[in-house]
Amino acid sequence: MSDTRPRGESFDYAGATVELVDAATVLAAARVNPVELLRRAGWPAPVQRVDLTVASADRPAGPVHTFAAAISTAEEPLSKERIRKLVLGNDPVGLLLAKRIEAGDPIATRIVDGVGAAAAAAYKKLGLDRQAQPVAGKEPGTLADAVVGLQAQISYDETGTVVRLHAEVPRDDVTPAHLQAFVGLTLQAVLELTGPDALTGRRFVVSRETLATAPVTTQEVTLDMVGGLVEVVSELRQIAVSFRHPEAMARWGARRPQGLLMYGPPGTGKTMLSRALANEIGADFREIRTPEILDKWLGGSERNIKQIFRDARRYRVPTLMLFDEFDSIISYAGAGGDAASQAINAVAGIFKQEMNDLIEANPNVIVVATTNFPHRVDDSLIRSGRFDVKISVPKPDDASRAEIFRKMIRGLIAAHEAPGFQMFADDLDVMTLATASHGMTGADIKEVLRRVQLSKAMQDARTGGHAAPITTDELLASIRDLLGPAK
Known part of the structure; x- marks a missing residue:
């Protein structure tokens, strides 16, 4: 098998x-x-x-x-889940706020952070946090x-x-x-x-893996679900341990890493790894996209970056802030003398200072920056003290691709197979798939599987539920199609 x-x-x-x-x-x-x-x-x-x-x-x-x-x-008195139960509830306003927070709305986040901190303080003052x-x-x-x-x-x-x-x-x-x-x-x-x-x-x-009984969304990914990248995952686990054990950090006067730069080719899973780290810590996930910072009006970008960090200093629960495609937000600091370059330099300068202040003000926050082009980011922005950990996320080798195939297929089996329905053949050869997919990333492998799933679903629809399980040959054909004739 x-x-x-x-x-x-x-x-x-x-x-x-x-x-x-x-x-x-x-x-x-x-x-x-x-x-x-x-x-x-x-x-x-x-x-x-x-x-x-x-x-x-x-x-x-x-x-x-x-x-x-x-x-x-x-229970942890100030845990994310408990505060949201106290503040959000199941009424329409609470559900609306919850959806906006999930979408990364900074205003909704500030509202709940403020009210949640007050509610938790009142909860403690009234003695309701005393446990049996x-x-x-x-x-x-x-x-x-x-x-x-x-x-x-x-x-x-x-x-x-x-x-x-x-x-x-x-x-x-x-x-x-x-x-x-x-x-x-x-x-x-x-x-x-x-x-x-x-x-x-x-x-x-x-299990050391989380085998889902329902389709896993990007928001639910954990480090155990990551295929390959053994060294990267190991380093992220160490960061997670430092966040989950603040008492050990305090006892030794240790400062856990609060700045992490991940760099590597597109599709290698940098954003997914950031979400997995947040879930491993049990932290809120706040993704800052380029349009939230860059503004066409004079001084707008500077105000935006200041507001983002002002919000971050008030977070009362562990929070991972992701600056995805960091180079597109702050590129080539110090280069050029035109107005656009000066605006970028101003944002970069503010980022440096705000990052320093955030690390001192709020140990609950970890800042993760990802980039496909690390050479576009000025060294002073990512020096130690701001970004203590720098991790290269490479394209997977043969063994890593085999592990990615294995974990992705296992997840699909756990999510979709049921009595009377078998999704994949028992004799899949993941090493053959790994060899054939040379040069592919995790995102490419996910697309290989998606194409075969879609083909099988269409076949199932035409035959009334008589499509056979997915075979190694069908996956190899999907790999060849994705690689194209040039490969």
Whole structure:
């Protein structure tokens, strides 16, 4: 069977179905970087979230795999979701504001930021943010799985709202069974908070990838969905970790990177990576387009850039600001003496100062700039201190294209296949597809799939639902069509 289909094993626990996808891959990936699982699962009250992490550590006796879980019953008082529940609601005005914020309307964003901060302050003053403490006073202990001999130490946060589990297994001995056992122990701890029947009928997918059960929009993309670009994704994960753990940053007096420049050829996924980083952080996404800044009237562009940063200094929740096609906004600073060049220089100068002020004023904001032409951006604009991280996003090589095909096809299978309907053949050869698509970007591969999907849908419409699954040969034909006769 093709590896485009997720390799998962299911088991039942307390009435819930748990699917463990590619456990061996999870353990292998954890040797390099921590792998976070279950973050987007839904939980019965009073549990709000469960963070389960698999990582690697060196111990005096040798390297180990570490399994850690944090079960929280507390909401974050100033989280994006909670503020919007408080402010927006489901009335017509709230829905209209929500739509405008999603579209990047700066006025609607300022309204909700201001009202949301006031609502959160009032919420706290009235004592409504105090959470129940269902685990307060309990003593640390041990949970054990007798089948594989895994023992997890269990402890309780001093606030009484977080239960923590921790287990270690020597790296040479660890198996997927240990991961399954730790998941089971984590669910056992959840049941102690929720009651013995609380998980009945629920389904949990334990995977380092988010396999959608509905079509994934650009707004919902995560780093796990990104195919290839292993080094780029790894660096973005490090940035996300620094944002998700402000207490560690504060303890060490560390300043996390707040400026990130991504550069590379068109279609390599720079904008998608920016959205994925925002989702990984749990941040609002604010895209600043060229027309929002550049103005034909004298002084208009300068006012616009000042207003954008003025708004950014007031954001009260983590926010990623994307200046897409940065070179078209601020190009060749210092070049030319005509009026247009002077206007560009003025915008560039204001950007420098505003960027400096923003980093000092609001640690909740990260600024991402993307460009296809890094040579068009003056070095002083992107120096360290403004843009601490600079990442090249290249065209994918053969292995990366195979990974892009695999992940895109997996996503389509998860979103569209149903009993009685098979979208892709079982014997797809992604390496053959990767070799044939030499020079293509992720955007090109997405177009290859779109064309075949459309062709199959039209065939389905003509034959009354009798179109066969998509084959390797059909995808190869689509690749040849897109590359054209010159290739």
